[in-house]
């Protein structure tokens with residue numbers, strides 16, 4: 001059981017976008033229901049939300065919205081909650097014995113703030129130093145997108161990507177930087193449209209060795 005937190009501090013956690021754990025808080029029975037049943041139930045509840053807001057659900061334009069939203073939640077924007085959708089990363093032998101840093105920058109991602117369920121979008125920059133095996137480049141994008149497709153806080157998303165890459169690539173030498181815009185900051189609340197949020201994850205050489213870290217930072221700041 002969680003600690004009893006007062007309503008006021010729960011409000012503050014949400015408004016200040018504080019995450020409370022590294023793992024996405026999922027229940028043990030999270031996937032006992034199949035996707036189709038989830039779509040059916042969410043559709044019903046979303047229809048109810050729209051109805052309560054006073055919308056006329058017999059209108060042709062609105063009629064299909066509850067189903068579309070439910071399908072989008074389960075099969076698209078929150079599909080990364082389900083471990084069965086986790087990308088399987090195939091590794092290749094590093095034939096060229098490439099020992100330098102590999103950087104993939106400007107990986108676009110779309111996520112959702114878990115406190116308001118509105119979009120977070122931005123770019124991820126990822127680097128690793130191979131310990132003998134390499135990963136297909138598109139797999140890095142897929143790993144980023146898998147973890148992005150969850151209700152998230154940006155710090156957790158950064159760390160989940162970093163930890164997954166460490167595990168998949170069997171190396172500690174991993175760095176991740178996310179630069180993102182939060183619609184819950186730009187379209188509501190303080191309505192700041194200019195600010196972006198940068199978070200980082202440095203492990204192994206990137207954590208210990210300033211030169212590696214600076215090299216990575218230099219690559220990602222290159223003009224396109």
Ligand SMILES: [Zn+2]
Pocket residue numbers: 014017113114115116117118184185
């Ligand atoms: Zn938010």
